[in-house]
Amino acid sequence: MKYSLARAIFWVVSFLVLATAPMLVAYLGPIAPRTFWVEVGVGVGFVGLGIMLFQFLLTGRYAGVATAFGLDSMLQFHRQMGLAAVGFILLHPVLLFLSDPTYLEYLDPRVQLPRALALAGVTGALILLLATSLWRRSFRLSYEWWRAIHGLLATFVVFVGIVHILQVGYYVSDVWKQATFIALGAGAVALVVNTRILRPWRMRQRPWRVDAVHEEGGDASTLVLVPEGHPGMHFRPGQFAWLTLGDTPFTLQQHPFSFSSSADAAPGRLAFTIKGDGDFSSGARAIRPGTSAFLEGPYGYFVPKEDPGMGCVMIAGGVGATPFRSMLRTFADRGDPRELHLILANESQDQVIFREELEDLKARLHLAVVHVLEDPPKEWEGETGLIDRDLLARHLPQNPLEFEYFICGPEPMMDIAESALRGLGIPQKRILSERFNMV
C-alpha cells in the first residue's frame, strides 16, 4: 500500500460530502419538523443512501481512489462502509415504526401494492447483500457470481431508495431537490455502466493473444501475451492487470494478476505467472497458445522508486514472487546497479517458482536471494521454517533505512512481515504490501 496524503484528504472530504449530501439537500429550506426520533429515523436513511452511493465510486477501479489509499485498504474501507450503509438503511424503518406505528402502512399492500412490494424487496435485498458478503463461502457462491449479484443488489437498493424519497416527497418537494436526487442516482448508474459495459467494450477494441505457455515450478504457469492489432500496454514493474481469457470481455471471469515480465519488454510482450488456486487459475496450465485475451490496467502502486540509489528488500511467499520477477527482470534489462535482497519462502524446494531463473538473475544484478523452506530436503543448509522477526533481522541489509520494503505472499506471512519490519525500526512509509486475497 502506498499513501498519498493530499489525495487521501481529497477522498475523505469527498466521502464526507457525498455521504451527507442527500441529508443536507433534504433538510435545506423550510420543513415542518416532526418528532426527534422521526427525524433521526429519516436522517439515518439519507446517510445510509449517501454512503451507498459512494461505494460505486470506490469499487469502480478509478485510479485516483486507489492512489490515495492502496487497493487493499480501499477494499477494506468499502467493506466497513458498506456494512455501515446497510445498517443505517435498515435502521431507518425500524426507528420510524418505533416512533410512530402509523408508518407501518408503508408495508401494507392493501394501502399501496407497488410501494409495499418495493420496500419489502429492498429490505430483502439489503439482508441478502449483507449475508452474501459476510458468508459468501457458506452460500457456495463463486467469487464471480458473488461480485455480479453484489453489484445488482446495490444498484437495486439505490434505485428503490431514490424512488422512495421522491415518492414520499416530504423533504424533496422542490424541483431542484428532486433533480439533485435524480442526478445522484443517475451518477451511480453511469458508474456501473462505465465499469460493466463501456470498459469491456473498450477492451474489446484492444484484444490480446496468448503467444506461449511455460510451465514453472510450484504448479504455476506463465502466459505470454502479445497485442493483436494495437501497440500493447506499458506498465511499471510490480503493477497488475485484470485478465479475461476467451472470445469476449463481457464475462464474469475477470481476474487480477501481477505482471511477471520485464516492463522493458512491454508494450508488445508481457507475461503473467499463475498458480492454480481455484476454478479459473487451475485452468491456466491448460490454456493453449492462440487463445484470445483481454486486459484492463495497469493498476497498482507496488512499484519501486526510479532512483537506483534506493535499494529494495523483497519478501515473498509462494506465488507472491510474481511481481518481484517483473522488478528483477526490469532492473536486469536496465542494468540497474541498486542493492537487492529477495527473501523467498516456500513449503518445499519443488514449490519454488522461478528457481533457476533467480540464479541467472543473480549474475546480472546486485542481488542476494535467501530461500526459506518449511519442509527442506535432508541436505538443506539454508533457512528453514517460516518468515518471522528473527529471520528478517538476520537478513536485513547493513543500512536498512536506505531501502524500500516490498511484501507479497499469503496473508499470515504478510501480517507477520509487516509488523516485524515495523518492530525492526523500518518506517511504515517504506513498507509496501500487495495482497492477492481481496476478500
Ligand SMILES: Cc1cc2nc3c(=O)[nH]c(=O)nc-3n(C[C@H](O)[C@H](O)[C@H](O)COP(=O)(O)OP(=O)(O)OC[C@H]3O[C@@H](n4cnc5c(N)ncnc54)[C@H](O)[C@@H]3O)c2cc1C
Ligand atoms: C493485485 C493482485 C495480484 C495478483 N497476482 C497474482 C499472480 O501474479 N499470480 C497468481 O497466481 N495469482 C495472483 N493473484 C490472485 C488471483 O487473482 C486469484 O488467485 C484468482 O483470481 C483466483 O481465482 P480462481 O477462480 O482461480 O479461484 P477462486 O477459488 O474463485 O478464488 C479464490 C480467491 O481469489 C480471489 N478472487 C477470485 N476471483 C477474483 C477476482 N475476479 N477478483 C479478485 N479476486 C478474486 C478471492 O479472494 C477468492 O476468495 C493476484 C490477486 C491480486 C488482488
